[in-house]
Amino acid sequence: MNTKLILVEGIPGSGKSTMARKIAEWYQNRNATVNLYIEGQSHPADLGWIACVPVVQYDEILQRYEAMRDEIECNTEVDGDFAFVAYTQVKTDNRGFYNELEAFEIYDGRVPDERFYKLHYDRWRSFGQEAESKDALNIFECAFLQNHVNELLFWRNADEDTVIAHHNRLIDSVNCLSPILIYLSQPDIKETIQRIARERVSVEHGKWIDRCISYCENSPFGKRHGIKGFDGAMKFFAIRKQLEMKILSQLSIPHIIIENEDYDWATVWSDINSHLLSLDNA
Numbered sequence: 001m002n003t004k005l006i007l008v009e010g011i012p013g014s015g016k017s018t019m020a021r022k023i024a025e026w027y028q029n030r031n032a033t034v035n036l037y038i039e040g041q042s043h044p045a046d047l048g049w050i051a052c053v054p055v056v057q058y059d060e061i062l063q064r065y066e067a068m069r070d071e072i073e074c075n076t077e078v079d080g081d082f083a084f085v086a087y088t089q090v091k092t093d094n095r096g097f098y099n100e101l102e103a104f105e106i107y108d109g110r111v112p113d114e115r116f117y118k119l120h121y122d123r124w125r126s127f128g129q130e131a132e133s134k135d136a137l138n139i140f141e142c143a144f145l146q147n148h149v150n151e152l153l154f155w156r157n158a159d160e161d162t163v164i165a166h167h168n169r170l171i172d173s174v175n176c177l178s179p180i181l182i183y184l185s186q187p188d189i190k191e192t193i194q195r196i197a198r199e200r201v202s203v204e205h206g207k208w209i210d211r212c213i214s215y216c217e218n219s220p221f222g223k224r225h226g227i228k229g230f231d232g233a234m235k236f237f238a239i240r241k242q243l244e245m246k247i248l249s250q251l252s253i254p255h256i257i258i259e260n261e262d263y264d265w266a267t268v269w270s271d272i273n274s275h276l277l278s279l280d281n282a
Contacts, residue, residue: 002280004131004177005138009145009244010184011237012212013196015260015268019184020141022269023276033136037143042075042086045127045174046143047119051085051104052111058083061100068092079126107147109155109220116151121169128174144170144181145244153243154221154236160243167247180279181255182272183248188261189241190234195263209233254279 008020017038024036040049053061055078062069068090075086087101106116131138144167152158152166171179186192193209200208213229216222216236227236248255256275260268 002178003180004134004136005140005174005179007144007179007181008139008141008184009181011146011186011189011192011241013192014184014186015265016141016184018265019182019268019272020139023182023272024139026273026276027137033134035136035138037138037140039142040086040088042077042084042089043140043143044077044131044138045120045124045140046147047084047106047123048143048147049086049088049105051087051101052106052119053083053085053101053104055081055083057104058085065092065094065097068094068097079123107151107155109151113156113158116156117166120148121173124170125173128176131174132176138177145183145247149240149243149247153240154216154219157220157224160246163243164247164250168250168252171251171253175253179253181248181251181253182275183244183255183257184268185241185257185259186261187259189237193234193237 006023008016008023010016020036020038024034027034035044037043037046043050058076058078062072065072071090071092072085072087075089077084085101085104087098090097092098103110106119111119148167148170149163152163153160158166193212197207197209197212209230213233216227216233217229219227221227222232222236225235227233248257256272258268258271
């Protein structure tokens with residue numbers, strides 16, 4: 001195994017989570033130690049769905065929610081002056097807790113640009129330095145392209161050159177891990193989103209597509225460009241994918257684009273597996 005970091009990316013419904021798990025299982029069956037990080041989980045590098053709480057305020061939060069202390073602490077990483085809390089993973093009926101922790105997120109334009117860039121660069125660099133010394137493969141789902149393109153382009157009004165430079169800087173910080181990127185590409189974005197929208201419906205959270213449309217409409221980009229409804233969200237995803245392709249073309253690491261217009265997951269996995277074998281034997 002020549003790489004210690006595999007990044008799995010693509011638009012919603014492209015199979016990122018499914019293929020990330022398949023990759024992890026494949027390496028585990030070859031007796032490799034694998035750390036798999038799926039969207040929303042506590043993460044060693046990204047800060048999506050993570051509350052970035054100053055340590056002093058974190059201690060106060062633990063005191064206020066004493067009955068939940070163990071649950072909070074097992075979903076928290078303290079690093080320097082901040083406690084990074086994967087608060088959505090904390091199981092509680094107390095909505096006040098979620099509302100309070102959400103205010104400490106750094107996504108959705110909540111903190112100044114400089115702090116957003118610095119926190120992430122420091123996290124990625126620190127992760128790279130620590131992971132280099134360990135004999136383990138790390139797999140990130142959507143933590144590189146999806147989360148950062150959404151934030152920088154749609155919430156922070158960054159131009160394309162700034163977005164590309166940010167991604168290159170993150171990759172440079174973990175080059176010691178010989179990272180590779182697998183991009184699952186769906187040529188028909190509208191059909192893909194419609195397909196996944198039919199599947200992602202829950203009693204607790206309602207329809208995923210409604211939340212997605214609201215996210216697009218309420219972003220600064222969405223408001224500025226009059227993004228409305230389902231068709232507006234499709235424009236949103238098309239712009240995002242176009243920029244992701246530009247980022248890939250300028251990355252210094254190996255990247256693999258897998259086309260999957262037929263949703264033939266067996267063929268997708270076969271293609272990925274062939275590439276992984278080729279890279280391992282290089």
